[in-house]
Amino acid sequence: MSDLAYNKTERHEDLPPPASEVGVFGWLRHNFFSTWYNSIGTLVVLYLFYLMVPATLDWVLFSAVWDATSNQDCRFEGAGACWGFIDARLNLFWYGFYDIENYWRPSLVGLMLLVFAVPVLFEKIPAKLVGGVTGVFGLGWAVWAFGGLGQVASLNLPVTIGLLAFIGLITAGVFLRSPRSVCAIAIVGVFPWVSVSLLYGPVNVESLQSGLGIAVYAILFLAGGGFGYWSSKRLDALGAFLGYLVAYFVAVIVFLSWGFGLTIQPTNTFGGLMLTLVLATVAIGVSLPLGIILALGRRADNMPAVQMLCIGFIELVRAVPLITILFMAQFMLPLFLPEGVNFDNVVRALVGVSLFASAYMAEVVRGGLQAIPKGQFEAAESLGLNYFLKMRLIVLPQALKIVIPGIVSTFIGLFKDTSLVSIIGLMDLLLIAKSSVTDSKWLGLEHEAYFFIALVYFVFCFGMSRYSIYLEGKLHTGHKR
Amino acid sequence: MAEAAETQTAEPAKMQISDEVAIQINGMHKWYGDFHVLKDINLTVYRGERIVVCGPSGSGKSTMIRCINRLEEHQRGSIVVDDIELTNDLKNIDAVRMEVGMVFQHFNLFPHLTVLDNCTLAPIWVRKVPKKEAEEAAMTYLERVKIPEQAHKFPGQLSGGQQQRVAIARSLCMNPRIMLFDEPTSALDPEMISEVLDTMIDLAESGMTMICVTHEMGFARKVANRVIFMDGGEIIEQNEPEAFFNNPQNDRTKLFLSQILNH
Numbered sequence: 001m002s003d004l005a006y007n008k009t010e011r012h013e014d015l016p017p018p019a020s021e022v023g024v025f026g027w028l029r030h031n032f033f034s035t036w037y038n039s040i041g042t043l044v045v046l047y048l049f050y051l052m053v054p055a056t057l058d059w060v061l062f063s064a065v066w067d068a069t070s071n072q073d074c075r076f077e078g079a080g081a082c083w084g085f086i087d088a089r090l091n092l093f094w095y096g097f098y099d100i101e102n103y104w105r106p107s108l109v110g111l112m113l114l115v116f117a118v119p120v121l122f123e124k125i126p127a128k129l130v131g132g133v134t135g136v137f138g139l140g141w142a143v144w145a146f147g148g149l150g151q152v153a154s155l156n157l158p159v160t161i162g163l164l165a166f167i168g169l170i171t172a173g174v175f176l177r178s179p180r181s182v183c184a185i186a187i188v189g190v191f192p193w194v195s196v197s198l199l200y201g202p203v204n205v206e207s208l209q210s211g212l213g214i215a216v217y218a219i220l221f222l223a224g225g226g227f228g229y230w231s232s233k234r235l236d237a238l239g240a241f242l243g244y245l246v247a248y249f250v251a252v253i254v255f256l257s258w259g260f261g262l263t264i265q266p267t268n269t270f271g272g273l274m275l276t277l278v279l280a281t282v283a284i285g286v287s288l289p290l291g292i293i294l295a296l297g298r299r300a301d302n303m304p305a306v307q308m309l310c311i312g313f314i315e316l317v318r319a320v321p322l323i324t325i326l327f328m329a330q331f332m333l334p335l336f337l338p339e340g341v342n343f344d345n346v347v348r349a350l351v352g353v354s355l356f357a358s359a360y361m362a363e364v365v366r367g368g369l370q371a372i373p374k375g376q377f378e379a380a381e382s383l384g385l386n387y388f389l390k391m392r393l394i395v396l397p398q399a400l401k402i403v404i405p406g407i408v409s410t411f412i413g414l415f416k417d418t419s420l421v422s423i424i425g426l427m428d429l430l431l432i433a434k435s436s437v438t439d440s441k442w443l444g445l446e447h448e449a450y451f452f453i454a455l456v457y458f459v460f461c462f463g464m465s466r467y468s469i470y471l472e473g474k475l476h477t478g479h480k481r
Numbered sequence: 482m483a484e485a486a487e488t489q490t491a492e493p494a495k496m497q498i499s500d501e502v503a504i505q506i507n508g509m510h511k512w513y514g515d516f517h518v519l520k521d522i523n524l525t526v527y528r529g530e531r532i533v534v535c536g537p538s539g540s541g542k543s544t545m546i547r548c549i550n551r552l553e554e555h556q557r558g559s560i561v562v563d564d565i566e567l568t569n570d571l572k573n574i575d576a577v578r579m580e581v582g583m584v585f586q587h588f589n590l591f592p593h594l595t596v597l598d599n600c601t602l603a604p605i606w607v608r609k610v611p612k613k614e615a616e617e618a619a620m621t622y623l624e625r626v627k628i629p630e631q632a633h634k635f636p637g638q639l640s641g642g643q644q645q646r647v648a649i650a651r652s653l654c655m656n657p658r659i660m661l662f663d664e665p666t667s668a669l670d671p672e673m674i675s676e677v678l679d680t681m682i683d684l685a686e687s688g689m690t691m692i693c694v695t696h697e698m699g700f701a702r703k704v705a706n707r708v709i710f711m712d713g714g715e716i717i718e719q720n721e722p723e724a725f726f727n728n729p730q731n732d733r734t735k736l737f738l739s740q741i742l743n744h
Binding site: 373375376378379380381382383384385386389393394397398401475477 | 550552571575578579581582583585587589590591592593594602603606607635637648651652655
């Protein structure tokens, strides 16, 4: 028998790793002091921290002036940040020039967004908990807001009842059998219109002013609903969808023109964080679905006309700076519109920002679509899935998962780009901050103002970034395809 | 080995074939641009038949079976599956795809769905089966391919052989009358090939109409009732397995068989 022959009959047991590889010291050694140049780097970074952190903390926290009535209170030797200024101007930063007695309206919109968005965004948090907690807080806050500001009187009784009944109804929806889908439907189908009504007030719908108009709407509503019902009885999904869609939009228009019967709050009073959030939320909400449609259109090789349209839109919008689009929406759109048709400034900015973001989103989504192997399309087709089902159930879930970082980057960029609307005179958070330091009482407090809004932007953008990481982890389902 | 296979084949092969036509391909041609991939394909498959298609790579085997469920479009001739002719009519294509299951070389499971969801997706959305029923059916098929315990795992957590068995179960969940296999074992480790072949043999014995593109000649001898040899986009020899392997007629077939059987 040769020396090379070998037969191992007993298997080696698994041993724990050596002590130098585990524990705090193992981790430190591996990550911070693994080589001599890594050690130097670590020490240099520590020294930089030592130089910067104490000084910053001193300015921001330890030497800061928390109470101030004017900049004079902050002008002494060794004074840090003058946070009293932010405190005094906080309402302006949050709500812009919105009427104080109506602050509850945007706050309620924000609250509703939270109630419905959190269960949709975080699977693990039960909707009932969110509904319960916000319900209690919301109720307490409502009592405080209405009672404290004496607003009950200014709202007539039917309106108050309608509003409360509405809030009660959708909150009850949260407690139903499938809260996540209820929340998702509410966010897509109800929340946008309610928000318009709350933020702005009743929308002037001229066609609803005459008896004839009302009759036409009523007929459309009944016809749409009837056709939808009839189609759903015949299991005609498309017909049912279209029928109910018509009825739904009629209902939306009628609802918008009622708008809870609130007073109109002109959009030129919108400002501050509220305006920034309105712009960002709408642009995010529009750009994702529109971007997906554009991306699918761009890849529709069998429909060259649709494809060209999508490519044209994407390339045109991406080739132009956002500022240009905003200027065009502001000054050139009126030239193309018929006499008397006038879009609101905020609406124009919304359209501009949303379309701009959609073009970028389309390219991000297209990147994801291209990463899906052909075999996935073929497997879906071989199982008999039609185009719509194939995209919705197989391709998009995977494609969007791949491009979550790209999507969120676009969202973050978009959130910050909303500050460009200050160019066309909208008082977003940045412009409010910029203009509030020109107040003679608070001259020379630019550091505080910009630090503060930087912090606000950071909170939102960092939040989105963390959420994308959470989502990636949640959707990770294995190692390879 | 040859004798053993023969004794195992004969009976089931002859028993279950009916004279009902499942697939009828007449004078079918296909081009990729200028390249003539399939040339005058004529093939009649009877219900219950198990056909093995073999041939060198690039001979058009995969393309031919992919034409049967319209993953590839043919440009001339006709393909009739279960009395439905494949044309550009999307309704016909969907109807055919519901009747024809397909198993791919690279499994093509949906990585974002669990094994169970992979199996129930098409029945629920295409056949409109209630979720609970679909899940029960899926579990019986997963038991049949011997991996019910993996139902709640994701495809990425399974071995290649297990994934391919899930892919077979996924196709079966649509209750197809015809199954197409496109080199189902070519991407598998040697140790996993037999588990997939066992599943396919089991399926063949149940009377399923099958067309398999494969180079597993042992499988062909064991279960096929007809072997088709393709080269250069044409069917150049077709025979019962015994005769095909023991007494090939065409020179190209002889060369091919000598190369794959004697190494």
